[in-house]
Amino acid sequence: MVLIRSLPIYLTLLLLEYALLVRSVYSSNAFSRVVQHTHQIAARHTRNIARDLRLAFGAVLVSDPSQQPLDDGRAVYCKSSAAAGNGGQGNNSSSPTGTNSQGTGTSTNSAAVGSPTTSAVSTPWKLIEAHNGSDFFQGWSFFTGSDPTHGVVDYLDINDATSAGLAYVNSAGNAVMSVDTTNNLTSNRKSVRITTSSQYDQGIWILDALHMPTGCGTWPAFWTNGPNWPAGGEIDIVEGVNTYTNNQATIHTNPGCTISSSNSTVLGITGTIVGGTNCAAAETNNQGCGVRSSSDVSFGAAFNKNGGGVYASKLDDTGVSIHFWPAGQVPSDVLAGTPNPSLATWGTPFAQWSSSGCNPNTFFHDHSAIFDTTFCGDWAGSVWTDSGIPGQEQSCAQSTGYPTCEAFVMAEGSAFTEAYWEVKSVKIYQYQS
Known part of the structure; x- marks a missing residue:
């Protein structure tokens, strides 16, 4: 122009x-x-x-600087033989150290267990953090310290774990965390322990998994934990040892947290109380308040054979509650990524600790989620010769021919091909009215 x-x-x-x-x-x-x-x-x-x-x-x-690992130096405990005898649960408390992959994952929903046909429902619980797909390991730190529960295990950092093929995302888009399967070791067996960099005072943590570690000598767990154990509290969502088939959920707290009864009907749960009604770690030889699920497909080989399932742990002003749904029975709102615990489809929790006896604002804060697999130690090792627990009707000493857990784990690496996590997603929701 x-x-x-x-x-x-x-x-x-x-x-x-x-x-x-x-x-x-x-x-x-x-x-x-x-x-x-x-x-x-x-x-x-x-x-x-x-x-x-x-x-x-x-x-x-x-690179959000607010997503920082927890402080180190939490107390740990030795499991009592009394707790071991009744199938009580050990503690996995410790803070994350080692290589840290910062971030909060992605908000893309993973394929969930159950029917793929879902519809969103109205819910005040909003997704704030999700780990799934190729980005699953973003926002987790890899713990490399000595095992707080005294297992024969060495935890690898992110570089060594990925190089050894013990931490990766498979072709199906699921996160895999496995263990070394070398026979006749002269040092501890290598494994993976990861902790989310984020911390929340309240929320719903939802685990969608296809496979969890199983077999004599193994001790896998998925739980949330606060700082300065047990001051920040611990909520064991998935935990068990050896060949158990029924999951055990447990809380560990400072003194003052209790449940009102050992009667499941009174407590409004489907699980069974194990270990007592006092949840204080210091006053129960670190045993806490445990609840064993009534579902015989909620843990271990039975969980895997059944196609996995979904766990939801809710921590809010009403207390702590944990639900489990086997594959094919997951509520549609959970599948749709719009969980609403008030819906009847959630059913009765298998474990619950009411705020009436254990104020969550006093006993739980700044919780991160943790995965690990250890061997023997304070729980799996202490029940090596025990029998009568669901899934361990015969003791591991009898079934393996080894007198101790440690001897078996060090010698028989090929026995741990099933000792791996395969996880579709971990999602964290918070209440937003």
């Missing part, structure tokens, strides 16, 4: 006339193709700009 304005008037008229003539030569379709091509180029540049912005802002979010 600058050029045209600078030309003499007669030349300007000639040029305009020539342009109109050229325009008439070409069909309207040809002109439309030019316009369309120009639009495509613009759209492609727009998408590239949007992608670059997402990447730039994504990097900022992943």
